[in-house]
Amino acid sequence: MKILFLEPYPTQGPSSRYRVEQYIPYLRSMGIECLVSPFISPSFYRILYKKGMYARKCAYFCAGVLRRVVDLFRAVTCDAVFIHLEAFPLGPPVMEWLLSAMGKKIIYDLDDAIYLGVASQNNSFLKKLKCPWKIPVIISMSRHVITCNEHLAQYSRKFNKNVTIIHTSVDTDRFKPSSGVSPGPLTIGWIGSHSTAKYFESLKEVFAALHARGLGFRVKVIGAFRKVFEIPGVEIIYKDWSLEDEITEFQSLDIGVYPLPDDEWTAGKTGFKTIQYMSVAVPCVASNAGPNRMIIEEGINGFLAKDTGEWVDKLSALISDTGLRGRIGREGRKTVLEKYSLQVNAPKILEIIRSAAEAK
Numbered sequence: 001m002k003i004l005f006l007e008p009y010p011t012q013g014p015s016s017r018y019r020v021e022q023y024i025p026y027l028r029s030m031g032i033e034c035l036v037s038p039f040i041s042p043s044f045y046r047i048l049y050k051k052g053m054y055a056r057k058c059a060y061f062c063a064g065v066l067r068r069v070v071d072l073f074r075a076v077t078c079d080a081v082f083i084h085l086e087a088f089p090l091g092p093p094v095m096e097w098l099l100s101a102m103g104k105k106i107i108y109d110l111d112d113a114i115y116l117g118v119a120s121q122n123n124s125f126l127k128k129l130k131c132p133w134k135i136p137v138i139i140s141m142s143r144h145v146i147t148c149n150e151h152l153a154q155y156s157r158k159f160n161k162n163v164t165i166i167h168t169s170v171d172t173d174r175f176k177p178s179s180g181v182s183p184g185p186l187t188i189g190w191i192g193s194h195s196t197a198k199y200f201e202s203l204k205e206v207f208a209a210l211h212a213r214g215l216g217f218r219v220k221v222i223g224a225f226r227k228v229f230e231i232p233g234v235e236i237i238y239k240d241w242s243l244e245d246e247i248t249e250f251q252s253l254d255i256g257v258y259p260l261p262d263d264e265w266t267a268g269k270t271g272f273k274t275i276q277y278m279s280v281a282v283p284c285v286a287s288n289a290g291p292n293r294m295i296i297e298e299g300i301n302g303f304l305a306k307d308t309g310e311w312v313d314k315l316s317a318l319i320s321d322t323g324l325r326g327r328i329g330r331e332g333r334k335t336v337l338e339k340y341s342l343q344v345n346a347p348k349i350l351e352i353i354r355s356a357a358e359a360k
Contacts, residue, residue, distance in 0.1 A: 001357055002033040004075050006068075006095070007084040010038045012045050012243060018168050018272065019111050019148075020084050026346040032353065035078070037071050039064040039089060049194055064088075068095055072102075080105040080357040083138065085114060093134040100141045107356050108142035110135070110152050111168060113268025143356040146349075148270035149291045155268075164352060168270040171342040175279035177333060178251035186319060189220040189253035189282075191241065191273065197224035199259045204229045206311040213312075215319045222249050250280045254325065255318050262289035271295045274302065275340045278332030283325050285314045295340075301331040 005024075007016040016038060024034045040048060044060035047053050068087060072095070075081055081104050087095035099106060117132035139145055139159040147153045148168050156163045188207075190200045200221065207219060211234050221228060223241030230236060239249070250256075256277035260266045271291030277284040278301065286292040288304040296302040303314040318325050338344070 001031065001354070002035070002078045003027075003080050003082055003353060003357065004071065004078040005034060005036045005082045005084070006071060006087045007036065007038045008086060008089055009040050010042045010045050012042060013038075013040070014272070015111055016084060018170070019109055020082070022169070022171060022342055023346055023349050026342070027350060027353070030350055032350070035074055037067060037074075039068065039087065071095075072098060075099060075102065075104055078104070080107055080143070080353065082107045082109065082353065083142075084109045085112065086134070086138070090129040090131070092131050093138050096134075096138050096141060105356050105359065106138075106142040107144050107146070107353060108138055109146045110139070110156060111148040111270050113152065113155075113265050115155070116265060116268075118265060143359060144352050146352060149268070149294065151267040151290075164348070166345050166348050167340050168272045168275065169340050169342045169345040170275060170279045170336060172279055172337055173343075175247055175250070175276065175336075177281035177329070184218070185235070186217045186254045187220050187252065188217050188255045188257060188315065188319075189222065189249070190257050190259075191222040191246075191249060191276075193223050193241070194225040197221075197226065197228050199261065200224065200257075201228050202259050203257060203311065204231065205308055206315065207231055207234055209308070209312045210315055210319070213316060215316060217319055220249075220253065247280070250276055250282065253277070253282045255315065256282045256284035257315075258284060258286035258292065260287040260289045260292070262287065266290035275336055278302065278329075279336045279340075281329035281333040283318055283328035283332065285311065285318070295335070297331075297335075300328075301335045302328060 005020050007020050009016040011017050011021055024036060027034055041060060047056060081099050083106060115132045115135040117130045136159045139156050142160060145156045145160050145163045146166050147156055150165060153163050153165050208231050211231060218235040220237045222239050227238055258273045267290045269290050274284055274286050274292055274295050285303045285305055286296060288306040292304060296304055298304055305311040305314055
């Protein structure tokens with residue numbers, strides 16, 4: 001069996017890495033020939049969210065279009081096509097229409113509410129070209145749809161009855177607790193991107209209040225690409241994100257935080273940051289929003305916070321109590337092993353692919 005995987009981003013893009021590429025070794029070991037094709041190249045991804053450089057972005061985009069033309073010919077010999085999010089980042093679902101017209105069976109993976117048409121601030125002029133109306137079209141023409149949570153599953157069931165929820169997973173053989181004690185003071189950390197740094201900024205008052213209580217800690221910020229804020233008397237470490245250091249950075253934390261707004265966009269999220277903290281037994285405090293409510297059992301494997309007061313109280317408890325941090329971390333790891341590990345969910349992906357590809 002041969003499957004063509006179309007994804008928007010290269011390995012550096014977390015959604016492509018965790019929704020598609022981490023399953024490829026397992027699928028190949030089970031006899032599936034996998035062809036993986038991102039629209040955006042690694043070179044394009046490095047400048048994608050930076051301001052300007054429109055000529056280079058345009059050239060890289062044209063290269064992506066040519067890659068998709070080649071993919072159409074590659075699809076001829078494939079038993080099915082697995083599309084993560086969308087084959088093209090802009091415009092109507094031309095690629096999906098052509099694949100459907102060729103009689104190709106499409107498996108569609110949706111892990112974001114991209115039907116809302118949200119665009120990066122540095123490329124906001126492209127918002128009118130996003131064509132969010134194409135998402136229900138792609139869903140309706142697919143043989144099977146995979147989503148990361150119930151909210152997206154309910155949306156998808158409006159257009160297709162064959163919907164399965166598979167949460168974004170982690171390889172728990174790689175994402176595992178640190179074997180040593182983190183050096184230096186207690187570290188509260190956030191790992192994200194330039195687009196989500198604005199959510200982390202909402203915690204400035206929280207950290208200032210914790211410092212005012214006389215609690216000792218430092219803050220580590222990974223991937224914001226800028227200094228989000230400074231607080232007198234509080235050490236804040238800003239570092240760039242890198243694929244090579246990702247797991248080590250998670251393991252270096254004593255407490256993880258995951259602030260999010262409570263809106264439609266968040267409802268379509270997978271809550272993956274929470275899962276990553278848990279996988280390395282780092283206790284986390286997350287916003288009482290979206291999928292976090294489904295992942296976290298309050299006071300058992302993590303904490304949920306809905307306002308500044310709750311953020312301060314729950315972080316204070318974790319900072320002050322080593323035993324509590326250990327217990328919450330162990331329960332978080334247990335939760336991931338049972339529900340959100342690659343080892344648990346890879347066979348589910350295989351079953352869907354085989355079923356869709358073999359169906360008449």
